[in-house]
Amino acid sequence: MSRSRLPVLFVLAASLVVLASGQPRPVVVPVTKDTATSLYTIPFYDGANLVVDISGPLVWSTCQRGHLPANFACKSDTCKLANAYPVPGCPTAGCGGDPRKDMTCTTYPYNPVTGACAAGNLVHTRFVANTTDGKNPVRQVSVRAVSACGTAKKLLASLPRGASGVAGLAGSGLTLPAQVASSQKVAKKFLLCLPTGGANGDGVAIFGGSPLYLEYTGSEEYTSSLEHTPLVARKGSPAYYVAVKYIALDNSRVPLPPLALATGGVVLSTTAPYTVLRADVYRPFLAAFREATAAQWQYAKKPREVKPVAPFGVCYDARTLANTRMGFMVPSVTLALGGEKNWTMTGVNSMVAVKPGSKVCLAFVEMKEVKAGDGKAPAVIVGGFQMENFVMQFDLERKRFGFLRLPYYAQCGHFNFTRSS
Numbered sequence: 001m002s003r004s005r006l007p008v009l010f011v012l013a014a015s016l017v018v019l020a021s022g023q024p025r026p027v028v029v030p031v032t033k034d035t036a037t038s039l040y041t042i043p044f045y046d047g048a049n050l051v052v053d054i055s056g057p058l059v060w061s062t063c064q065r066g067h068l069p070a071n072f073a074c075k076s077d078t079c080k081l082a083n084a085y086p087v088p089g090c091p092t093a094g095c096g097g098d099p100r101k102d103m104t105c106t107t108y109p110y111n112p113v114t115g116a117c118a119a120g121n122l123v124h125t126r127f128v129a130n131t132t133d134g135k136n137p138v139r140q141v142s143v144r145a146v147s148a149c150g151t152a153k154k155l156l157a158s159l160p161r162g163a164s165g166v167a168g169l170a171g172s173g174l175t176l177p178a179q180v181a182s183s184q185k186v187a188k189k190f191l192l193c194l195p196t197g198g199a200n201g202d203g204v205a206i207f208g209g210s211p212l213y214l215e216y217t218g219s220e221e222y223t224s225s226l227e228h229t230p231l232v233a234r235k236g237s238p239a240y241y242v243a244v245k246y247i248a249l250d251n252s253r254v255p256l257p258p259l260a261l262a263t264g265g266v267v268l269s270t271t272a273p274y275t276v277l278r279a280d281v282y283r284p285f286l287a288a289f290r291e292a293t294a295a296q297w298q299y300a301k302k303p304r305e306v307k308p309v310a311p312f313g314v315c316y317d318a319r320t321l322a323n324t325r326m327g328f329m330v331p332s333v334t335l336a337l338g339g340e341k342n343w344t345m346t347g348v349n350s351m352v353a354v355k356p357g358s359k360v361c362l363a364f365v366e367m368k369e370v371k372a373g374d375g376k377a378p379a380v381i382v383g384g385f386q387m388e389n390f391v392m393q394f395d396l397e398r399k400r401f402g403f404l405r406l407p408y409y410a411q412c413g414h415f416n417f418t419r420s421s
């Protein structure tokens with residue numbers, strides 16, 4: 001038999017296995033917002049919850065019973081994948097820095113909030129979730145996965161109470177979407193719909209390319225009307241970057257230093273509670289926002305600034321801003337993306353109630369400890385608050401990001417998690 005036929009046979013055999021076990025289906029999990037930390041978690045198995053980190057290259061947790069040591073060799077592809085993105089401040093990963101006697105893989109679980117990292121092992125684990133048709137859970141599945149486990153206590157510092165690790169969802173080889181795609185034979189893409197938290201219910205994450213329906217909105221399917229922008233690769237990072245040409249407030253561009261946005265780029269993050277702007281972007285943005293908001297009184301009440309509460313730069317007396325179905329009436333913030341697509345955020349995604357009913361603040365904050373124009377720091381880190389109630393699709397095959405702001409009558413908290421019979 002010629003060599004070229006072998007892969008074909010393999011693919012055929014793999015498809016037969018899939019046919020025998022039914023159509024491959026994407027996998028759904030609820031996404032919970034932790035009120036204390038503003039981080040989002042998903043259940044992984046048996047009550048183990050992991051923090052959602054779309055920039056993380058690994059799935060990791062504290063070491064537990066039921067983890068089977070994987071004993072990957074230093075030189076194995078899996079070890080290389082696990083260490084493809086060395087974390088700044090961690091020892092040299094893989095087996096270069098501190099080779100073990102048996103030459104098994106060392107990897108470095110990393111806490112995206114504190115920056116702590118510690119040596120860990122690769123283990124075999126299971127991601128227990130449900131398949132879905134986009135409307136309800138269908139059937140429970142146990143997805144084979146490789147994760148890292150570490151024992152250092154500091155790894156869990158500042159993560160939500162009850163979280164035992166991090167689910168990395170970045171665009172590299174050992175992340176949860178990549179592993180679900182290869183174990184379940186589904187598309188290498190995932191949907192994320194982050195909830196606003198509290199009584200508004202759990203949001204939803206679907207791995208594998210799926211339609212999305214929500215309760216109370218009947219047959220409305222949300223992924224067919226996504227806007228798309230290319231994902232931009234950045235050397236040395238598995239995170240999701242997008243190209244932003246300019247930032248606008250209502251219809252006027254915020255005057256920024258030339259190349260400010262291109263320097264460092266714009267990255268999406270589920271572990272930054274609010275969007276972080278580097279100082280050379282934040283300062284002109286804040287000035288323009290205050291000016292545009294003050295100019296609004298011609299249409300409504302005159303917005304009154306009150307003493308800002310850290311980390312926010314400007315706050316208003318809530319009673320002086322009109323409150324609408326799109327949130328407080330302030331100039332909308334638009335990120336003008338590559339592909340002529342606008343990501344527009346109205347008051348619901350730009351203003352946070354610090355003291356409900358009395359004080360609301362602009363939910364964009366200044367980056368700390370970075371010199372203005374530092375080429376390594378991103379210009380903008382789009383944070384969780386700005387993504388809530390948006391349907392987001394990360395397509396790792398076509399390398400594009402799709403997004404859609406849900407209409408006011410729909411919410412990420414409205415996925416129907418009751419199994420259909």
Ligand SMILES: *[C@@H]1O[C@H](CO)[C@@H](O)[C@H](O)[C@H]1NC(C)=O
Pocket residue numbers: 043128129130137139140417418419
């Ligand atoms: C799967 O869905 C059922 C029905 O909603 C639910 O009871 C079960 O907890 C789900 N399993 C997982 C692992 O989420």
Ligand SMILES: *[C@@H]1O[C@H](CO)[C@@H](O)[C@H](O)[C@H]1NC(C)=O
Pocket residue numbers: 248250251252334336340341342
């Ligand atoms: C994007 O937003 C800008 C600023 O608000 C506006 O001028 C432009 O026409 C919008 N483009 C599209 C394609 O909607």
Ligand SMILES: *[C@@H]1O[C@H](CO)[C@@H](O)[C@H](O)[C@H]1NC(C)=O
Pocket residue numbers: 136215216416417418419420421
């Ligand atoms: C959720 O799904 C279940 C099972 O299909 C269905 O019986 C129930 O009516 C749905 N709930 C809502 C609010 O649509």
